[in-house]
Amino acid sequence: MEERGIVVEVVDIVPPILKNNVIVVKVDQLFKWAHANSIWPLSSGLACCAIEMMSCAAARFDLSRFGYEVFRPCPRQADLLIVAGTLTWKMAPPLIRLYEEMPEPKYVIAMGSCAIGGGPFADSYSVVSGIDEVLPVDVYIPGCPPRPEALIDGMLKLREKIMHPERVEEERKARLMEA
């Protein structure tokens, strides 16, 4: 909305009395909130990191507190691909296919050293040295394997990234300026 040449946000023209009682958001913001708070992961595990992923959803760590426990077996209904474990070149095409079968907006988490950079198999002829060679990665979680708390932290980082994409962009720019 434009008023006297100054761009005015809808949020700003709400009277102050109403501000305490009514939540005014942009549709964009609303859907961002929904995406960020309802991330359904695809139940796919490649190697031993998957065991930590499973225990993450179990009683002790309880991923469901954040609403992320709905592990969908079918990529068509999933939002997040957790690459949990070593990705071999033979497994890469099926994994990419799973990723492509997911509907937009979709996210990828690289969990564990192998998914980040090949881990102990970095020099191997058969292992993809880092899944970012084949897939766009949103969050990297280091560890061999990472503890379930680390995975939960990673998913919360992903939530922050979905809610505030501009912050991530600023961080990236700052890192580039340093280098």
Add this chain to the structure above:
Amino acid sequence: MEIWNTIMEQGVLATASEILRWFFMLVFASELIVDIIMKGIGIGAILGVISVAAIVFTYAERKVCAFMQVRIGPNRVGGRYGLLQSIADMLKLMSKEDIIPEGCDRVVWALAPMLLFVPSALIYAFFPFDKGAAFADVNVGVFLMLAISSQAVLPFLMSGYASNSKYAFIGGIRTVAQMLSYEAPMVFSLLGVVMLSGSMRMCDIVEAQSQQLWFILMQPIAFVVFVISATAETNRTPFDLVEDESEIVAGPFAEYSGMRWALFFLAEYANLLSVSILFLPGVVWFGLKVLAMVFVFMWFRWTFPRTRIDQMLAFSWKVLLPLALANVLFTGVGIYARQWM
């Protein structure tokens, strides 16, 4: 005080609708227009009940599941109790990409989720929510309800066939086998109730229960048979072979994303509510009883492992159907004995 008594006698919903009708008569002064408006309000109310139930049940399912597994469940989104979790899920499903897979039969594929929702919403027209508050109080209510609810088989087969995916197709075929074989014991278990009340009109069945014992006490075998076959009809664990993750990915839903898949979800919860309503119709305690039944179905879901397809079909034809038939026989003998005495 006297007004209160008449309201209770007439039923709260019936009184409310009468007041509304009187108000509209004042405004429009035409029988026809008022009738149309009242029907519209009725339809809106039923659809409202279904959608609210779906939102509440998805939340309840996650909480019940969490408590069964010694977890906490959603408690971050929307306050301490995670009350906005289902809203977030719903908004997300609405805004997801709509994928139409290559090589699918587009018209049939797109129709299937809608057609599945139609019968599960339609049978609400026959339910007596309160005394005198049924949308359509037909004299063959039970029969019509069973006939319409068995239409839900076809959309599963449609979606399985049209998806052009082997998992969806196997899932669709399985659904047909499962739902057809559980239809029979379900109908026979309801027959005992119809014999006792002597009517197929839903309101008469409710009325009969307020005069005698509840039918759940008079027909315990029929109730057990009904609950088991209703679990199979609504495709919930231990009979959720339709959506069998470990074998056929997601069954007939395998190719559906976003809102289309949410419609399947909505139909499932609408069915869950309707089978919970069915055996325990009442007057004032209606809501509580229904929620208790819903909890029983969720309890089943998180307690039992999934059965195998052959075990499940054998159980229906070899155990449930003879039980239900025997129940009909005993009910008949009992009614005859009472008349003779």
